[in-house]
Amino acid sequence: MMVSPAGISISFGGTRGSDDDSRPVVARVFGFARDDEERPISHEMVVPAGQTVSQDLPQGMYNVQLTLPSGRILQRNVQINEDSNERYTFFEDFAPGAGFSLQETMGQADRSSLSRALSASGNSSSDEYFKALERASTIDSTTTSPLQSFRKGLRYWRTPAPASPLPAPPVHATMSLLRDPVLDMTQNDPPPSEADAIAPAELLGNGAMWRIASDRVASPDKHVRHWAHVTLPNGRVEVASLPLPWLCAASGTLSQATLLVDPARTDDAATRVAVDDAAMAGLLSFLDRGQANAAGPMLEMLERDDVIERVIRDGQNSLAACAAAYVGLAVYDPYEREIWDARLYDCMMRYPHVPDAAIVHARRAILRPQNSDDNGEAAEALRRACAAGIPYFSAGVPLLQEMLLLLSPDFPDLAPLAARAAQLAARTDLGQAFTVLRYAAPKEDRT
């Protein structure tokens, strides 16, 4: 008789009671086989969004931990008996927490993507936003509130400025494409909108969503860079770097970029950018959540599946290569994985128009200097990065600033570049993966 191996199947069902299973997670199984309780067993694996993964295990007791893109760990205990192979679906049992990642919401097909994204972001169009606003106001009030003990807490609440009330009826942003604009890091005024506004693909409340196909920005000159110029209802302008063209590592076809603009978001950028790429989705979600350091297993899976080699070696997708490199820098010890030295150098040489390629190479070189009294190679890479323009990924902005500052005592020509990078950092929304620049409203619109 054939005996099927014992084991478990793991999936993530999102927030309990919702239909949101779009988030990829990292699973770790730790436990003991029944016949050897002194030597623990440990496995780590990626659970792609909406999928189930299985792991064979000997009979015994195990603790399964899921790390979510938000960084939170969910866990449960599992008893594995002979021939047992049960499916365990994990749910997030309370609010998903602060922050919002458009990238996390990509890849679900069963609801309107705009509705899903706005719901996840706590948008003005949804009741949740007003509830949150009401709750925050209550917390700071001096009346008897269940949370009055927090009144003198660290947080403080500012009511929205009178100049930008929550508008009704809906007022949407407008968006047009900028083709290879000259964007200076120190430029205080936004670049002018050059082209006709593009109609959104979806509208809901004040929110609007655009989908921009790679072929829309296709150009015989691959080095031409495209930005989305977004004018918000209050007159402020945001300029979002479009990660296009993006060759999907899963399908081999060109992906579209998705742009969500939610004018109700006033603390961070109203504009969010994401791309559709099933193979890279997990890694990009963790990057979009600022959790690159937890995305190690995602990167290892991509390396195992040869995805990284393909995007770098075959030059399939310079931006995907850089996304992987940012995660690699966060998770690998600089003295590990020497293959990354060559990979990052190749990226920089192959993609001179992508600043991030030079940034990740410089970072690796600084963390593991070849020469104990010289960082000349890193300095040269930083000069290349600055010449190539503004990073595609927001993670590159503070890294650029940090490295320019670090090397400026030894390479004085980097000091003015560091000052420029500091100005860029102050304009960039560092809370999402792709670079979005924010500009103040024109003076005549300010109140």
Add this chain to the structure above:
Amino acid sequence: MADPALLFHDPSDRDGTHVLLIGIGDYPWLEDGADYDPALHDDNAMGMGQLAAPATSIRRLADWFLDSQGFDNAERPLASLAMLLSEPTPARYDHPRAKPAARVPRGTVADVEKAVEAWVERASGRRGNALVFAFCGHGLQSGNPVLLCRDYGRSRQNRFKGAIDFEQFRIALSTRQPDQQLLLVDACRTPDAEAELLGQATPGNPLLSIFSLAGRDSAPAQQSVHFATSLYTPAWGRADGATLFNDALLAALTGGGADQTAEWWVTTSRLHSALATYLARISSQEGIVQRPAAQTQDFRICKPERIAVPLYITANEPDIWKEEVWIDAMRGGALAHSFTYKPPAGTGNPGATPCALRLVNPTQRVRDVIYGVSARFAAASRFSATPEEIIAYPPEVTCELRVSKQP
């Protein structure tokens, strides 16, 4: 000159951990402050007022570093601890290992600058040293993080004269000798109200200048930076207690961040996971949202001798929480922990609120993470529960009791 902030110093000639703790709760030039005049200071205050939680939180952190059951790192034991506290009256700090009846500096930016200089000097003697920097107080995001010292807002013409440019400080610190640097920032990261600051360099005092990396063999120090809250969001504290981050941090340092694959050390990457896990639960229980953020390079922080893991118990039959329930956790066949749940008086159905038990692995033996959990009820109760075997692995564990009910 002696460092007035220094409370503990072990001059042993070996690698050690040098700690600087800053808690700023009293802000004279913010709302309700001693020198606050609404007509003069309202614009700079931006709604910020006095805080109680920073002093409580920093004192708890200092206690943990100094207690014999607290910070444990055989590779880099505690070598020095300095503290600044801004409270309405000059603060004193008492601990058996601290300088007797020490009065600590009050945390103006000048005080902080002096303390940082002395701290870096102490720690720079050995490359193998570790640094810990913790700040708790008001903060905001103005391009980069800005931390507000006691004298924030004193200068009406330059309100940030009393503030720290944290990013510049952090980068400069990475050019100093100690190889491992842990930075903990428990402050709001809400954006500055001045939209005009978009694109401008960060205000504030960087405290240190950047040294040539040639002094560090061309490589910066390893840093792990942990923020109490994510970008553009507030951090929370209790008016009559510590901050939520402080609760989570101490739970993480006492075992929640320990990992068997790292030989039960609390590492910086696991610290972040534990903080995210604990803060999700704590903030959700309080009806608010707070999610920590980090820029980590992985290194070891401490190795708690006793690893404490919170256990949350739920049941398939929520009505059990209407009764008294005795929860026992057995380890190696012996009773290790017990907890008596008493239903809150005068309420109806308390719902499925899990009850918590703190399991402590006293040995770091891997086998000691296995517990048998059982529930007992009063003789007249109609409930009985099947014992469950669990692995109490950090950061937290849940156990759902299978309860049966007699008709």
